[in-house]
Amino acid sequence: MKLILALLSMFLLQSTAQADAEAGKQKAEVCAACHGLDGNSIAPNFPNLAGQTARYIYLQLKDFQKGKRSDPMMSPMAANLTKQDMFDLADWYASQKFNGQNSKKTDANLSNGKKLADAALCTMCHLGGFSGQNEVPRVAGQHYEYIIKQLKDFKYKNRTNDFGNMSAVVKTIEDKDLEDIAAYVSTLH
Amino acid sequence: MTSISKALVLVGSVALAAASATTFAEEIQGGSTTSATAMSSDLRAVTQSRLDAADGEKTNWLQVNGGYSQKRFFPGSQINSSNVANLKPAFIFQTQILESMETAPLVVDGVMYLTTSYNHVHAIDAKTGKEFWHYKHNQGPITVYCCGPNNRGVAALDGKVFMGTLDAKLVALDAKTGGKIWETQIADPELGYSETMAPVAVDGKVLIGTNGGEYGIRGFVKAFDADSGKLLWTFYTIPDKGHEGVWATHDATGRDMHRDIAAEKAMLKKRGGDFYQTLGGGVWMTPAVDQETDTAFFVVGNPSPDLYGDIRPGDNLYTNSMVAVDLNTGAYKWHYQYIAHDVWDLDAVSPVVLTEAKDKSGKVRKVAIHGGKTGHVYVHDRGTGELIRFSDAMVPQDDMWVLPTAEGTRMLPGANGGVEWNPMAVNEDLGLAYAANLHQPMTYHVEASEYPGGKLWLGGAFKVIPGEAQWGRLSAVNINTGKIAWEADTDQPLMGGVLATGGNLVFTGEGNGSFNAYDATTGAKLWSFQAGAGVNAPPTSYMVDGKQYIAVAAGGNTQLNFKRGNSVIVFELP
Numbered sequence: 047m048k049l050i051l052a053l054l055s056m057f058l059l060q061s062t063a064q065a066d067a068e069a070g071k072q073k074a075e076v077c078a079a080c081h082g083l084d085g086n087s088i089a090p091n092f093p094n095l096a097g098q099t100a101r102y103i104y105l106q107l108k109d110f111q112k113g114k115r116s117d118p119m120m121s122p123m124a125a126n127l128t129k130q131d132m133f134d135l136a137d138w139y140a141s142q143k144f145n146g147q148n149s150k151k152t153d154a155n156l157s158n159g160k161k162l163a164d165a166a167l168c169t170m171c172h173l174g175g176f177s178g179q180n181e182v183p184r185v186a187g188q189h190y191e192y193i194i195k196q197l198k199d200f201k202y203k204n205r206t207n208d209f210g211n212m213s214a215v216v217k218t219i220e221d222k223d224l225e226d227i228a229a230y231v232s233t234l235h
Numbered sequence: 236m237t238s239i240s241k242a243l244v245l246v247g248s249v250a251l252a253a254a255s256a257t258t259f260a261e262e263i264q265g266g267s268t269t270s271a272t273a274m275s276s277d278l279r280a281v282t283q284s285r286l287d288a289a290d291g292e293k294t295n296w297l298q299v300n301g302g303y304s305q306k307r308f309f310p311g312s313q314i315n316s317s318n319v320a321n322l323k324p325a326f327i328f329q330t331q332i333l334e335s336m337e338t339a340p341l342v343v344d345g346v347m348y349l350t351t352s353y354n355h356v357h358a359i360d361a362k363t364g365k366e367f368w369h370y371k372h373n374q375g376p377i378t379v380y381c382c383g384p385n386n387r388g389v390a391a392l393d394g395k396v397f398m399g400t401l402d403a404k405l406v407a408l409d410a411k412t413g414g415k416i417w418e419t420q421i422a423d424p425e426l427g428y429s430e431t432m433a434p435v436a437v438d439g440k441v442l443i444g445t446n447g448g449e450y451g452i453r454g455f456v457k458a459f460d461a462d463s464g465k466l467l468w469t470f471y472t473i474p475d476k477g478h479e480g481v482w483a484t485h486d487a488t489g490r491d492m493h494r495d496i497a498a499e500k501a502m503l504k505k506r507g508g509d510f511y512q513t514l515g516g517g518v519w520m521t522p523a524v525d526q527e528t529d530t531a532f533f534v535v536g537n538p539s540p541d542l543y544g545d546i547r548p549g550d551n552l553y554t555n556s557m558v559a560v561d562l563n564t565g566a567y568k569w570h571y572q573y574i575a576h577d578v579w580d581l582d583a584v585s586p587v588v589l590t591e592a593k594d595k596s597g598k599v600r601k602v603a604i605h606g607g608k609t610g611h612v613y614v615h616d617r618g619t620g621e622l623i624r625f626s627d628a629m630v631p632q633d634d635m636w637v638l639p640t641a642e643g644t645r646m647l648p649g650a651n652g653g654v655e656w657n658p659m660a661v662n663e664d665l666g667l668a669y670a671a672n673l674h675q676p677m678t679y680h681v682e683a684s685e686y687p688g689g690k691l692w693l694g695g696a697f698k699v700i701p702g703e704a705q706w707g708r709l710s711a712v713n714i715n716t717g718k719i720a721w722e723a724d725t726d727q728p729l730m731g732g733v734l735a736t737g738g739n740l741v742f743t744g745e746g747n748g749s750f751n752a753y754d755a756t757t758g759a760k761l762w763s764f765q766a767g768a769g770v771n772a773p774p775t776s777y778m779v780d781g782k783q784y785i786a787v788a789a790g791g792n793t794q795l796n797f798k799r800g801n802s803v804i805v806f807e808l809p
Binding site: 169181 | 381641692
């Protein structure tokens with residue numbers, strides 16, 4: 047009896063942690079059509095979410111809901127999420143594993159892309175290998191098409207929930223060079 | 236299934252879940268310590284009287300920067316300029332964390348304390364590298380850091396070691412067992428507060444500053460009770476009134492900063508002064524302490540947002556300043572501001588060093604010195620803050636102080652300096668301060684941006700200029716004259732810090748893995764070792780059983796993206 051109680055109380059202590067990702071898995075079922083069941087999306091215009099930083103996912107969902115970021119598909123998806131839903135979804139995708147298959151663009155000037163990424167000091171915020179931290183997203187393993195769209199959206203102010211941090215960087219980079227940067231990053235894992 | 240086996244199944248699934256990476260909404264508590272070997276009873280507690288004498292310590296390395304004066308000078312001369320060419324590794328201690336290492340290892344009675352990124356602490360045998368214990372901190376759900384998840388080391392006092400963490404806590408561990416004694420929340424990480432610096436322990440208090448100048452925090456130095464973790468006092472680096480200062484138009488060296496004072500005054504009238512809550516002013520590195528006068532000295536970081544100054548009119552006191560406060564109460568004593576209304580992130584970070592230098596009339600004075608991102612070493616009177624002199628520029632300067640633009644304007648130094656957080660070392664016999672410098676030509680870009688609430692807030696961007704060479708420079712500065720005594724250039728900008736020893740030596744490491752020893756008098760490079768990862772941490776030295784060792788971490792650096800490693804390497808003579 048004591049053993050059962052001890053084991054059960056261990057379970058209860060952990061249960062808050064357990065519930066988040068597990069609940070997130072259920073809530074993510076409606077997201078699977080675009081982002082894949084495990085956050086590995088199948089179409090390059092839908093970003094991979096597997097292994098993304100939880101805080102970034104949470105903040106984007108919040109921004110979609112509040113209108114600080116806008117997308118014809120994501121805005122309605124985020125409209126009715128509660129704060130707990132957002133935490134749970136963020137936890138779920140953050141704990142998933144990227145399957146190594148993203149849309150890479152290899153027929154670009156990758157060395158130019160790397161040179162420009164180094165010059166723009168991207169890894170100071172995105173960390174080495176573009177692995178991300180907190181509200182600064184992981185970009186390694188992301189689809190080329192999605193990366194270049196974000197860079198151009200920041201440049202042309204179609205996306206403004208970056209507090210100027212991204213737009214100040216991309217504002218003075220030619221579109222063709224942005225394509226090389228996005229191509230370079232798409233080859234990173 | 237019976238109820239027992241059901242419970243077992245549940246526990247099994249929980250264990251699997253717990254093993255996965257820490258996620259956002261988990262409630263994290265505690266931290267865990269594992270013990271490899273029991274420590275012998277030779278370890279004596281680091282008492283206050285031992286710390287009082289740490290500046291002259293001939294055996295141990297009791298504080299990250301040597302002693303309260305932070306001269307980073309080890310008197311031992313067993314390893315010296317005639318034999319350092321024979322220096323070889325004694326052992327390598329490999330940690331679990333392959334990420335930037337900025338730790339300065341402490342050594343107390345043959346026990347070395349080192350930290351890693353993400354707040355692991357190891358206590359190891361300083362002679363053999365055998366591990367005694369290993370503490371892993373459980374981070375809370377929010378950790379923010381601008382420049383890498385690194386940690387610069389611990390402070391030791393009365394049987395405890397103290398560490399600041401990425402989730403803005405101060406933890407006290409038992410020095411012998413690594414068990415956690417207390418933990419206290421320093422500030423709210425959701426607002427951008429976090430710790431990478433090493434605290435300093437003095438007179439029953441632990442002093443620590445804060446990160447966050449890139450996040451719109453209100454900076455501070457706090458003092459906590461070493462026994463209980465209770466908060467004793469707070470000195471805010473941003474006063475609630477008067478932060479607009481004197482509307483200085485020129486910097487500490489007399490250069491025009493091109494401020495539009497009229498526009499700033501109009502903005503202050505329009506917005507009011509309550510933006511002090513998000514004005515920045517982090518304190519990045521360990522304060523120096525003068526026990527004769529009960530004063531703590533530190534330098535304050537940049538205002539927020541770094542590049543966009545229009546919405547923060549005024550001098551933005553006490554950002555970019557050296558500040559002196561009362562050790563017991565935190566009361567303000569004096570300040571000296573290097574750059575008023577900084578819009579270049581050329582903030583004061585390298586820790587203050589207390590030493591002596593001649594004033595302009597040749598009289599020897601007690602001074603407090605600082606190596607700036609601006610490229611100058613500043614020498615102040617310790618009692619009043621009066622700027623006695625500033626050195627010749629250690630690195631190229633160009634177009635200071637051209638204002639940032641939307642398209643980007645070039646200025647030297649770049650935003651990392653000059654001297655970044657790298658602690659200097661001082662050899663008082665030679666009258667030389669040794670500074671590790673960066674030369675990184677950059678363009679400064681500005682973009683209007685309102686306070687985002689605990690998120691990165693630069694108000695623009697910095698970029699390096701492809702095609703313009705970047706390099707580093709170890710400079711020896713005569714603090715009595717302000718002249719450069721010698722310079723040793725390196726292939727890459729320097730990040731890490733300097734050690735000076737009584738063996739006429741100066742040690743510093745490079746991002747390409749070279750760990751070097753130089754002749755302290757002439758700057759000749761006498762020895763170099765390839766560590767296999769960036770040597771970007773301050774070296775330390777110590778003796779065990781009559782033998783001298785040099786220790787340095789080789790973990791690379793996030794900010795400059797130098798090759799990552801996971802080890803502390805200890806060197807000895809054959």
